[in-house]
Amino acid sequence: MTKQTSTSKDICKTLLDYALNEAPTGAKARVVMGESGKKSVGVLNGKPQSYDNAQTRSVSLSVYIGQQKASASSEDFSDAALKKLAHETVLMAKATPANKDAMLAAKGQFLENVEELAKPLDLHDDGPHPDVTELQDMAFALENAAKATKGVRCKSVNTSFNYSTTTVLTSEGFNAQVKSTSFVPMLQTIAGEGGTQTTAYSYRVCRHREDLPAMETIGKEAAEKASAKQGAKPVPSGKMTILFDREVSPDLLGMFAGAISGMAVDKGTSFLKDSMGEQVFAKDITLTDDPTIPRGLGSDPCDSQGIPTKKLDLVKDGKLQHWLLSLASAKRLGLEPNGRGDGVTNLVMQPGTTSRDDLIAGVEKGILVTGMIGHSSNLTTGDFSRGAEGFLIENGKITQPVHEITIAGNLKDMFLNMTPADDLKLDLSIAAPTVRIEGMTVAGK
Amino acid sequence: MSNPLEQKIGLDAQALIPIVGKATKGADDGELFVENVLSESVILDDGEIKSTSFNNSMGFGLRRVVDEFQAYVYSNDLTKGAIEKAAKELSAAAPGNGTLAMPPVGTITPVYPEVSPLSADYDLPKRIKLAQEIDAYIRGYDNRVRQVQVVISANVQDVLIVRPDGHVATDRRPMVLLVISVTMDDGTRRETGRANYSRRDGYKGIFDGWKAVADRALKQVDVLMQSVPCPAGEMPVILGAGGSGVIFHEAIGHGLEGDSIRTGSAFSGMMGKQVAAKGVTIVDDGTIEGSRGSLNIDDEGTPTENTTLIEDGKLVGYMNDRLNARLHNMKPTGNGRRQSYRHRPLVRMRNTYMLNGTENPADIIKDTKRAIYAVDYSGGQVDTAAGKFVFQATEAYLVEDGEIKAPVKGATLIGSCLDALMNIDRIGNDMRLEYAGGTCGKNGQSAPVNDGMPTVRMTGGIIVGGTAHD
Numbered sequence: 001m002t003k004q005t006s007t008s009k010d011i012c013k014t015l016l017d018y019a020l021n022e023a024p025t026g027a028k029a030r031v032v033m034g035e036s037g038k039k040s041v042g043v044l045n046g047k048p049q050s051y052d053n054a055q056t057r058s059v060s061l062s063v064y065i066g067q068q069k070a071s072a073s074s075e076d077f078s079d080a081a082l083k084k085l086a087h088e089t090v091l092m093a094k095a096t097p098a099n100k101d102a103m104l105a106a107k108g109q110f111l112e113n114v115e116e117l118a119k120p121l122d123l124h125d126d127g128p129h130p131d132v133t134e135l136q137d138m139a140f141a142l143e144n145a146a147k148a149t150k151g152v153r154c155k156s157v158n159t160s161f162n163y164s165t166t167t168v169l170t171s172e173g174f175n176a177q178v179k180s181t182s183f184v185p186m187l188q189t190i191a192g193e194g195g196t197q198t199t200a201y202s203y204r205v206c207r208h209r210e211d212l213p214a215m216e217t218i219g220k221e222a223a224e225k226a227s228a229k230q231g232a233k234p235v236p237s238g239k240m241t242i243l244f245d246r247e248v249s250p251d252l253l254g255m256f257a258g259a260i261s262g263m264a265v266d267k268g269t270s271f272l273k274d275s276m277g278e279q280v281f282a283k284d285i286t287l288t289d290d291p292t293i294p295r296g297l298g299s300d301p302c303d304s305q306g307i308p309t310k311k312l313d314l315v316k317d318g319k320l321q322h323w324l325l326s327l328a329s330a331k332r333l334g335l336e337p338n339g340r341g342d343g344v345t346n347l348v349m350q351p352g353t354t355s356r357d358d359l360i361a362g363v364e365k366g367i368l369v370t371g372m373i374g375h376s377s378n379l380t381t382g383d384f385s386r387g388a389e390g391f392l393i394e395n396g397k398i399t400q401p402v403h404e405i406t407i408a409g410n411l412k413d414m415f416l417n418m419t420p421a422d423d424l425k426l427d428l429s430i431a432a433p434t435v436r437i438e439g440m441t442v443a444g445k
Numbered sequence: 446m447s448n449p450l451e452q453k454i455g456l457d458a459q460a461l462i463p464i465v466g467k468a469t470k471g472a473d474d475g476e477l478f479v480e481n482v483l484s485e486s487v488i489l490d491d492g493e494i495k496s497t498s499f500n501n502s503m504g505f506g507l508r509r510v511v512d513e514f515q516a517y518v519y520s521n522d523l524t525k526g527a528i529e530k531a532a533k534e535l536s537a538a539a540p541g542n543g544t545l546a547m548p549p550v551g552t553i554t555p556v557y558p559e560v561s562p563l564s565a566d567y568d569l570p571k572r573i574k575l576a577q578e579i580d581a582y583i584r585g586y587d588n589r590v591r592q593v594q595v596v597i598s599a600n601v602q603d604v605l606i607v608r609p610d611g612h613v614a615t616d617r618r619p620m621v622l623l624v625i626s627v628t629m630d631d632g633t634r635r636e637t638g639r640a641n642y643s644r645r646d647g648y649k650g651i652f653d654g655w656k657a658v659a660d661r662a663l664k665q666v667d668v669l670m671q672s673v674p675c676p677a678g679e680m681p682v683i684l685g686a687g688g689s690g691v692i693f694h695e696a697i698g699h700g701l702e703g704d705s706i707r708t709g710s711a712f713s714g715m716m717g718k719q720v721a722a723k724g725v726t727i728v729d730d731g732t733i734e735g736s737r738g739s740l741n742i743d744d745e746g747t748p749t750e751n752t753t754l755i756e757d758g759k760l761v762g763y764m765n766d767r768l769n770a771r772l773h774n775m776k777p778t779g780n781g782r783r784q785s786y787r788h789r790p791l792v793r794m795r796n797t798y799m800l801n802g803t804e805n806p807a808d809i810i811k812d813t814k815r816a817i818y819a820v821d822y823s824g825g826q827v828d829t830a831a832g833k834f835v836f837q838a839t840e841a842y843l844v845e846d847g848e849i850k851a852p853v854k855g856a857t858l859i860g861s862c863l864d865a866l867m868n869i870d871r872i873g874n875d876m877r878l879e880y881a882g883g884t885c886g887k888n889g890q891s892a893p894v895n896d897g898m899p900t901v902r903m904t905g906g907i908i909v910g911g912t913a914h915d
Contacts, residue, residue, distance in 0.1 A: 044708065051516040051538055056504065056787065058521070072499040075521040081501075092497050095569045099493040132538075155708045155830055156888075190709045190830045195863050197711060199830045237678040237914050267491050267592055269628055269637065373826050374835035374857045380628060380637045385675075385910040387826075387835035387859040404833055406857050406910025408677065441912045443677035 008033045009177065011059060011077060012169040018086035019063055020171055023093070028064040028104045030170040032304070033057065040160035041135040043143055045153075051132055052160075063089045067098035101328035107173050109327070109337075110306030114176035117301040122294045123180040124163075125208040130183075135159045138215050142187045145219025151230075152223040155188040155199065174306040182297075183209055185218055191226035198232060198403075200225035200371075204427065207295040225370070228391075232401035234444035235392055241366035242407055242440045243359060245390070246423060248372050249349070249432040253287070255411055257344045257430070259379050260314065260322070262329030271382035271412055272320065280320045281415045284352065287315040291345035298345040298429035309339030314347070318416075349432035352420035356434045359421050361396040367442060368393055369407065382411040405444040414440070448615055450479045450605040453503065453523050458605060458613040461528065465507070466609040468532035473543035474510040474767055475535075477528065477607040478744060480786040483563055484600035489576035491592060497569060504786040507531045510768055511541035517789045546771055548612035551748035551779075556732050556739045557645035561601040562619045567648040572597050575652060583627055583659050589670070591635070592628035599648060606746040614746035620644070620737070620893065623651045625662040629670055638666030639823070639839070643737040643893070644880045654880075665821055665840050668852040675841065675853035675911025676817070682858065682907045683809060683844060683900065685820030687877040690896030693727050694797045694885070695825040695834040696862045701754050701762070702780070702792035702829075703769030711832030711862050712760065720760045721866035724802055727755040729764055731779050731795040737882035738796035738895040740779070745790050749779035754797075755866075766792045784890040791890055796882075798897035802872025806900035809871045811847040813902065817909050818842045818849055819858070824883060832862040857910040865906040873900030 012031040019029040035057040042050035059082075060073035070092035074085050111117065130138075138159040146154050162184070167177045186203030202222035206212050244252060256272075264270040272280060281287070291300050291309035302308050305327050314322050323333065326341030360368065373387035389403040414437050421434040451457055461477060469475035481503040488496040504521035505528060516538035518531035576595045583593045602618040626639040640661035644650050684692060697720070700710040707713075712720065721727070731740045731749025740749045745767050754762050765773060766781030769792055781790035810818065818841060825836030835857050843850045878897030885894045 048514050048539070050514065050789070052519075052789070053517075053534065054519045054787065056519070056521045058502070070497045070499075072501075074501040075503050076501055085501075088499060092499065092569060095573070096497045097494050097573065099495055101493075101495060153709070188830075194714070195711060195832060197709065197830045197832065199828055234908065239914065267628075268630065268635070269592060373828065373833065373859070374837055375824060375826070378637070378855060380635055381854075383854055385837075385855070385857040385912075387833070387857050387910070389833075403831070404859055404861060404908060406677070406835075406859050406908055408675075408856065408910050408912045410912075441677045441914050443679075443908050443910045443914070445679035445908060 008035055008165065008167045012167050015059060015061055015082050015086060016169055016171060018083055019061055019089060022086050022090040023063055024065060028171045030062045030104055031059065033059045033167045034164060036162065036164035038160060038162050039130065039135060040158060041132060041139050042156065042158045043136060043139040044157060048136060061085055061089050063093040064102055064104055065093045067100065067102045068093050068096050069099065069102035070096050103327055104170055104172055105174060105306045105327055110174040111302040111308045114178065114301055118178050120294065121299045123178065123207055123299060125181040127209060130161050135161065138185055141215035142185055142219040145216040146187060146189050146223040149220065149223035149227055152189050152191045152227055155190050157187040159185045168304065176306065180207065182207055183212055185212065185215060187219060187222050189222040189226040192230050198226050198229035200229065205297055211295065229389065229401045229403065232389060232403040234404045235402050235442065236445065237443045239439055240442045241363045241436060241438050243366060243368045243434055243436045245368060245370045246425060246432060246434050248369055249435045250428060250430040251372060252414065253347055253349060253430050253432050255377055255379065256415065257324065257347060260324055262323040262325040262333055264379065265323055266329055266332040269380050271380060275320050278320055279318050279416065281315050281318040282418050283318040285315060285318050285418060285420060286313055286350040287347065288350060289314050289344050289347045293346050296346040296429065300345060303339045303341035305341050307337045307339040307341060309345055312338065344430065347430045348426065349420055351422045351424040351433045354421055356421040356423045359419065359434065359436045360393055360398065363393045364395060366393040367391065367402055368398060377411065384409050384411050384414065405442055407440050407442055409440040448605055449603055450481055453481065454479065454525060456525055458607050461607045462609065462611055464528055464532050465607050468507050468509050468535040469545065469609045470536055471541040471543060472509045472511050473541065473771065474546045475508045475609060476745065477505060477507050478786055479505045479605040480602065482600055482602045482785065484598065485563055486596060486598035487572045487576050489580055489595040492580065494573055494576065502785065506786045507535060508789060509535040509538055511539045511543060513768065513772060514539050515768065515789055519787055545610055546767060548608055548610050549745065549747040549777065551750065553741050553748045554732065555741055556734045557619055559617045560619060560647060562599040562621050562647040563601055564647065567652065575655065579625065579655055579659055583663060586663055587629065589629040589631045590627060591630045594626045596624040597651060598622045604744065608746065612746060614742050616741050619646060621646060621648055621651055623655060623658055625658050627662045627666045629666045631670060634670060636666050636669035638662050638669055640665060641881050643882050644735050645737065645739055646735050650880065668840055672852040672854045674913035675856040676909055677911045677914040679905060679908050681813065681816035681905065682903045683813060683816050683818040684898065685818065686806065686873060686875045686900045687879050687897060688822050688881065689819060690798050690898040691822050691825050691836050693799055693898065694794060694894065694896045695827040695836055696860060696865050697727055697754060698729065698794045698797045699827045700829045700832065700862050701764060703763050703765035703773055704792045705829045706763055707769060707772060710829045715760050718760055719758050720863065721755050721758040722869040723758045724872050725755055725758050725866060725869055726800040727797065728753050728800065729794050729797045733796050733878065736796045736878065736895045737893045738794065740795060743779045743781045744783045745781035747777045747779045747781060749795060752778045764792050764794065766790050782892050784892060788890050791888060793887065793892045794885060794894050796878060796895040798876065798878050799899065801874045801876040801899050804871055804873050806873035806875045809873055809900055809902050810844055810849060813844050813847060816844045817853065818844045833859065834862055835859045853911065858907050859910065860907045865903065868903045868906040869901055870904050871902040875899050
């Protein structure tokens with residue numbers, strides 16, 4: 001392990017030196033090296049389907065000559081290749097016109113001692129890597145648990161273990177190395193036969209082995225989801241109340257995160273560009289972005305430029321408080337960078353006080369959406385239109401599964417008309433409870 | 446060592462055969478895949494060149510296949526030692542007493558030039574100048590333009606495939622891509638439109654033809670600026686010629702990939718059955734000169750072909766890689782593709798399109814009382830087992846009483862794979878497969894593809910996901 005570590009730092013240092021030697025005096029440079037490995041196993045129908053084992057690494061270099069910048073990356077680590085990479089990147093930077101976003105964090109701006117600060121985040125499981133047998137046993141347990149539900153089989157079952165080390169070094173003195181691991185069990189299930197098949201999937205991503213729930217829980221969950229969809233049909237079109245289950249509500253937060261990107265705001269390509277300080281969500285909603293959660297999937301002491309992150313309430317009492325700012329977008333907007341150059345870290349919508357059942361009970365006619373398909377939402381206008389499936393709610397009760405419908409609205413109105421339930425679960429880097437939104441358009445037949 | 450990949454490893458392909466033989470001893474199939482991709486791009490955004498970059502990716506993947514089990518080891522350490530180590534690991538991965546499947550057969554007719562687009566003819570200063578010229582053209586065209594983004598990129602992928610039976614295949618695959626997006630604002634509303642051009646060839650097509658791409662992006666955003674809310678509900682849909690082919694990619698294509706058929710597609714067991722209206726013939730073709738989805742050989746070394754999937758509405762073929770072909774007792778169709786050496790082959794589409802009918806497209810519109818006429822798309826998605834697909838229209842119009850009326854806002858359209866194509870009642874004679882295309886994602890792997898079709902009317906089976914509901 002120690003040897004590996006010194007190797008990637010050495011490569012970064014060598015490449016940085018080559019670049020600075022090639023470039024005119026005063027030039028700056030940044031080197032990022034990623035080393036990653038993966039072990040993955042697939043099973044199906046009680047038989048092993050696949051085994052993957054990989055180790056890869058790549059290095060990238062950015063050269064800044066004043067405001068002129070160019071980047072290159074390579075998977076060839078021979079000395080000759082690194083020299084060539086430095087030489088060509090410098091030539092490219094010289095040929096590239098100046099641009100106002102080309103900047104590198106200066107001493108005082110970037111975080112020192114990143115490795116120490118990353119330790120309490122506990123992103124790396126120091127235990128032994130799982131072997132094939134362990135991964136395969138996990139996968140069989142997933143499949144067996146799923147098949148225990150009547151009429152359910154699996155379409156795919158996979159377990160994987162990933163490990164990576166990212167090293168960053170800049171001419172300004174920023175240097176960081178962060179290691180992380182993840183364990184990922186996942187399966188796709190099918191209930192029913194032929195033209196009436198319904199599908200579902202479940203997965204988890206955990207930094208540490210000990211945080212994985214029992215495989216039986218995940219397998220059973222995926223099976224029950226597919227099974228509950230049996231007999232689904234479209235419903236007639238109309239204006240309805242929509243509940244987004246906590247499996248799909250994080251998608252809405254993801255779109256929000258895209259719309260408050262400082263760069264999109266400055267360029268005017270976000271529907272929230274004029275909304276700073278304004279009411280953008282219903283007034284009891286708070287969205288917190290917290291990079292300090294131990295073992296969090298988005299936890300990080302700093303962004304990739306080295307700007308320190310800290311916990312921010314992006315939205316408080318429904319009012320927008322912060323853009324996501326990189327060094328460059330902060331400068332454009334005349335603000336201080338907030339360590340969000342790579343976007344949100346762990347974004348959470350704080351839970352409300354009403355239970356999900358009570359939210360459902362208050363709906364005369366609506367849909368509980370548990371799955372969405374397609375990617376059509378327009379962050380310039382906020383227009384939202386997606387394929388959906390879930391359950392019909394009539395007079396406060398879930399009455400039948402629904403599929404082959406679309407739901408549409410505008411994100412601006414959707415955020416303002418949102419009521420969160422109290423069922424928040426913190427398992428992915430973007431998390432939200434079930435939310436209820438009034439007045440969306442459902443298209444069906 | 447004439448091949449650049451042999452030079453990188455420092456060995457002839459012939460010398461690699463025994464190592465692959467060791468990895469696949471007792472197996473039913475397997476191969477060594479070696480790859481080097483050189484890529485470069487220029488990105489203009491917000492009036493400035495935001496990024497110039499160059500990337501060099503290389504590595505190998507060694508695979509052992511026993512029955513339906515696949516073991517795969519990959520690395521970017523392109524040395525004999527690393528390949529030998531991988532072979533040793535694989536030989537222990539799964540015992541087998543199999544007989545090696547026959548090597549790929551068929552003839553290769555090259556469908557793209559064996560050159561790298563990354564040539565000095567169009568050096569960095571020329572590409573930067575072109576991006577700036579495109580920016581100036583678009584901003585000069587319409588004073589409502591607020592933002593322009595231009596991406597000019599190219600790559601060349603060299604692959605070397607070595608099989609244990611001594612079969613060695615190589616391919617050099619060029620690709621260029623131009624993407625233009627335009628944001629307009631007239632003080633009251635703001636919209637973004639997008640168009641692309643892609644081809645397996647050099648940069649010349651981009652330098653000669655960028656104006657048409659810019660005009661398409663401008664037209665799309667101009668139409669969106671005038672768009673009214675899109676209707677909601679089931680209604681007839683007229684699919685415009687060309688890019689509408691994404692509907693076949695989603696509704697039919699993915700469900701006819703051999704792996705999907707095997708693990709549970711809505712089309713499993715439907716061979717020979719009527720799955721689309723009469724007159725509908727759909728193919729997946731790897732052999733169209735220069736097209737984004739074309740390949741001389743797939744990533745298992747099988748020469749590509751033109752595979753008929755639906756003939757006159759009947760299901761007549763699946764797409765297969767070697768593993769799924771063997772398990773289905775069919776022949777490989779040259780659809781075994783991988784994103785890179787980091788990925789095992791998967792069954793993937795190439796250029797998927799519907800063949801011409803006989804009608805004048807203008808007549809189809811003229812004879813339609815009320816429909817959505819969709820002409821441009823941002824993509825789609827499918828759940829092959831549940832048999833539900835969506836596609837996203839970014840340029841669409843309302844048709845009323847035989848005339849194209851107001852443009853409508855972008856919307857998601859959803860349908861059922863098994864019955865949507867049964868509702869086709871009119872087929873135009875204007876089939877188009879443009880030099881454009883998209884990137885298809887499946888199981889975490891992306892692949893360049895292209896789609897095409899003539900103008901087609903569907904009388905039902907598609908739900909339009911707008912906000913306007915009466």
